[in-house]
Amino acid sequence: MVVVAKNLIKKYKDTMAVNGIEFKVQEKECFGFIGPNGAGKTTTMKMIYCFVPRTSGDLQVLGRDPSIHPELVKANLGVVPQDNNLDEDLNVFTNLTMYANYFDIPKAIARTRAKELLAFVQLTEKEKVKINELSSGMKRRLMIARGLINDPKLLILDEPTVGLDPQARHLIWDRLHELKKQNVSMIITTHYMDEATELCDRIAVMDKGKIMVVGKPKDLIRDHIGEEVVEVMLMDMPAGKLKQDTSGFNVTLEETSQKCYFYCRDCRSLLSHLADKGYKHILRRPATLEDVFLKLTGRDLVD
Numbered sequence: 186m187v188v189v190a191k192n193l194i195k196k197y198k199d200t201m202a203v204n205g206i207e208f209k210v211q212e213k214e215c216f217g218f219i220g221p222n223g224a225g226k227t228t229t230m231k232m233i234y235c236f237v238p239r240t241s242g243d244l245q246v247l248g249r250d251p252s253i254h255p256e257l258v259k260a261n262l263g264v265v266p267q268d269n270n271l272d273e274d275l276n277v278f279t280n281l282t283m284y285a286n287y288f289d290i291p292k293a294i295a296r297t298r299a300k301e302l303l304a305f306v307q308l309t310e311k312e313k314v315k316i317n318e319l320s321s322g323m324k325r326r327l328m329i330a331r332g333l334i335n336d337p338k339l340l341i342l343d344e345p346t347v348g349l350d351p352q353a354r355h356l357i358w359d360r361l362h363e364l365k366k367q368n369v370s371m372i373i374t375t376h377y378m379d380e381a382t383e384l385c386d387r388i389a390v391m392d393k394g395k396i397m398v399v400g401k402p403k404d405l406i407r408d409h410i411g412e413e414v415v416e417v418m419l420m421d422m423p424a425g426k427l428k429q430d431t432s433g434f435n436v437t438l439e440e441t442s443q444k445c446y447f448y449c450r451d452c453r454s455l456l457s458h459l460a461d462k463g464y465k466h467i468l469r470r471p472a473t474l475e476d477v478f479l480k481l482t483g484r485d486l487v488d
């Protein structure tokens with residue numbers, strides 16, 4: 186196991202940011218945390234990468250307790266925090282070599298590694314450029330390169346592709362898949378459900394400091410939603426009428442002010458029934474992790 190957490194709690198003054206969570210991350214696994222803003226994802230990551238101490242509970246990272254052996258843990262961790270914290274006074278290349286100093290990596294090795302990593306994130310052309318001359322996507326790619334400077338066993342990525350264009354996002358996914366092949370374990374948070382589905386072997390859905398469910402993306406979708414979703418636009422029609430018209434079907438239904446969502450294993454018969462009843466604004470599609478997320482954590486914005 187690369188991480189084992191038991192009854193892990195983090196309290197900031199009056200805020201229970203992480204409220205007794207339990208999870209395990211296996212070697213070579215990509216483990217994801219998803220959940221609404223303020224769910225406690227970043228706080229969990231920060232406890233793992235020795236940035237904030239836990240309030241109570243057990244935590245083992247790479248076989249050690251981060252509050253007792255932070256140096257030993259950090260030596261084998263790569264960290265890409267949620268906010269970029271590159272050194273604005275240094276150029277791209279020097280950001281990497283200076284960072285290598287923290288790990289006592291000999292200068293020549295650091296330079297070679299920095300060159301390789303810049304090529305890896307396709308920033309070689311920018312090596313002499315100052316940080317404030319990079320686009321936000323380039324800064325994110327540089328953060329990922331920096332997280333890899335010490336050849337970590339475990340890479341922690343807090344929203345790695347936030348603000349990236351589709352090309353850059355796919356480049357990062359490609360690179361993370363490559364790292365997986367090289368047996369790097371990963372823990373990732375993201376608000377992009379397609380990203381979580383693409384990258385994660387297992388996912389924990391967090392809300393209000395708790396883990397609600399853990400599982401493989403496919404299993405979570407199958408267990409909580411089903412195979413398919415039918416969306417019906419209400420177009421000013423009361424949801425009650427639609428419910429009445431479909432009462433004979435054993436399907437789960439969720440409504441918002443604009444739409445009703447039906448979750449089913451095979452939606453064919455429901456679809457033809459709706460067509461017979463004259464419903465026109467209908468979409469049938471495969472169920473996704475986004476459906477799971479919204480079902481478990483609610484469709485409303487709650488602060």
Ligand SMILES: Nc1ncnc2c1ncn2[C@@H]1O[C@H](COP(=O)(O)OP(=O)(O)OP(=O)(O)O)[C@@H](O)[C@H]1O
Nearest residue numbers: 197200201202220221222223224225226227228229
């Ligand atoms: N340094 C801090 N001091 C006090 N409260 C904090 C601190 N950091 C986070 N919190 C609180 O802890 C809770 C969890 O925050 P956290 O950053 O872990 O959420 P998150 O799941 O990463 O959210 P997001 O998706 O917005 O990044 C929130 O209520 C937040 O306000």
Ligand SMILES: [Mg+2]
Nearest residue numbers: 226227228267
């Ligand atoms: Mg966060």
